[in-house]
Amino acid sequence: MSNDNQSTRSERHNNNDNQQRNVGGLIKKILLWVAGIVVLLMVASAALFFYYASSAPKISRSDLTSQSITTIYDDQNRVISRLGAQKREYAKDNQIPKQLRNAVVSIEDRRFYKHHGVDTIRILGAATSNVFGRSAGMQGGSTLTQQLVKLSVFSTAASDRTLKRKAQEAWLAINVEQHFSKSQILDFYINKVYMGNGIYGMQTAAQYYYGKDLNDLDLSQLALLAGMPQSPTYYNPLVSNTKYATQRRNEVLNAMVRSNYITQSQANQAASESVTAGLDPDHGNISGSGTAVDSKVVDPYVKQVLADLQAQGYNPYSDGLKVHTNLDLDAQQHLYDAANKNVQFQNDKMQAGVAVTDPHNGQIIAMLGGRHTGNVVYGLNRAVQSNRSSGSTAKPLMDYGPAIEYLQWPTFKLIADTRFVFPGTNTVLHDFDKKYKGNMTMREALVQSRNVPAIRALQAVGIKRATSFLDGLGIWWIIE
Structure with a gap:
């Protein structure tokens, strides 16, 4: 009996060993497959990256420092606007205060002095933030060097943010880091960025907003300028509501505290200052653009x-x-x-x-x-940016026009301006005067902009034919 028990235990032990070896072998195979797939993906990604990089445009010092002028003409070929170097004064290295450099690095690229043009840690952090929906206080995936490259040789349009463009941007950023120092790259960026109101470069912005050079600005003013490039119009200190400019200035100050460039006490003192403090109403007497008309x-x-x-x-x-x-x-x-x-x-x-x-x-x-609109340049354009009712403009387009087209109504067609209850409801329609004028011609109803005759015309035409008429005119419409 004892020999049988020992034999059974021995067989069970051998079976367990075999099972463990099988499991171990399976795990090794899985790991090898995973490792192989990872290696293949890395090789494919590297190959695609270098394929895109091979067609990247050339970039030179002049690209990083200069800005070509765009000229806009009226219908008689008179210059109405110039955008470019005439509104940009280049700040040399000794004209850029250390606090501004620290502010820009803190809010735009905290690891600026640690990476070589592309920051993989930052890219992973931005990707994680996008996946989990955490965006407050986060920076994007592009480094300052990549932003400089984009501003210098690429379009900033959202439609141009392709994988190919990002690969070329990264490749050029690495090249820029190999040929220029961190201080030079930061100088290029500070002099390149758009700062709102038709100007760019932070030295020109200092003169435009405060009538001073960068070296003469305090911490609060420098923090505001450092934060403006993300959205110059949104953070414009010249608008009546400076809530967003204040929030952005404070974000920069807090970022400087986290980066140990300033103390919390310094940040609090700067944050207590209004963002409108020190603004120059004459905009530093920056010269005009030499155009045919006041901007x-x-x-x-x-x-x-x-x-x-x-x-x-x-x-x-x-x-x-x-x-x-x-x-x-x-x-x-x-x-x-x-x-x-x-x-x-x-x-x-x-x-x-x-x-x-x-x-x-x-x-x-x-x-x-x-x-x-005061001195705000490129502010709210109510002609195209404000939602507004089409009002009575809809009457000839959606009511009377289709009636003439589809029902052959003449302009002397009589339409009743009498009490009208909207079908399926208890809503009584009327005009601003809350009166009715009886029968009137379609022409009279249009001239007086009466509501009830227009509704009766639409009812006779039908929504389907009315919207078809709008389509024929090329008018985009929504019916809710």
Whole structure:
């Protein structure tokens, strides 16, 4: 019996050993497969990276330091705007205060002095943040050097953010780091970035916003300038609501504390200062652009031109473009004068947004973004950026036009302006005067902009034919 028991135990032990060896062998195979796949992916990624990098554009010192001028013309080939070097004063190394360098590095690239153009740790951190939805206080995946490369040789359009472009950007960033010192790269960046109101470079921004050189600004002002490139219009200290500019300035100060460049006490003292403190109403007497008209007059038109260029992948601040527009300068001046000088509005808070179209060819010849916009450049353009009701403009387009087209109604067709309950509801429709005028011709109803006749015309036409008519006019519509 004892021999049998020993034999059984021995067999069981051998079986366990065999099972363990089998499991161990399977795990090794899985690990080898995983390792092989990882190696293949790394090799494929490296091959793709170098394939893209092989077609990367050349980059030189002049690309990093210079900025070509983009010139915009009206319909008579008169210059209405210049974007480029005339609004940029290059700051030399000794003209850039250490606190500004520290502020830029803290908010844009905390590991700037540790990487060689591309920061894999930062890329992984940004990717993790995107996956888990954590964005507060996080920096993006691009280093300062990559941002400099993008500003110097690539388009900043969102449509151009492809894998190929990112690979070329990384390759060029590594090359830039091999040929220039960290201090030089930071100098290039500080002098390159767009700072709002049609200017770029932080030295020019210091003169424009404060009428001073960078070396004469305090910590609060330097922190604001360091934070502006992310969204110059959003963080503009010249707008009436400086909430976002203040928040951004404070983010920079807190980042400097985390990087041990300043103490919490210094940050608190700087944060207690208003972002409007020290602003220069004369903008440092920065010279004009030598154009045919005051920039305030053409500002909304130029802003829309810039938006169109950027949507097509151009960088109007560096590409050196010559842009010919349909702007009628006389019409633009009349429009500006009407809104700001000649027409008596009830109060200065009333606003207006206007786009003037040539009915013969559809060209936009003038545009007004608002009244009394002050010294803000490229601010809110109410003609294209503000949501607004189509109002009574819809009546000839959606009601009477389709009735003439599909029902052959003449303009003397009688329509009842009488009590009308909207079908399926208890809602009684009426006009602003809450009165009804009885039967009237379609022409009279349109001239007086009566609501009920328009609704009756739409009811007779039907939504399907009305929207088909709009489609034929090329009008985009939504029915909720």
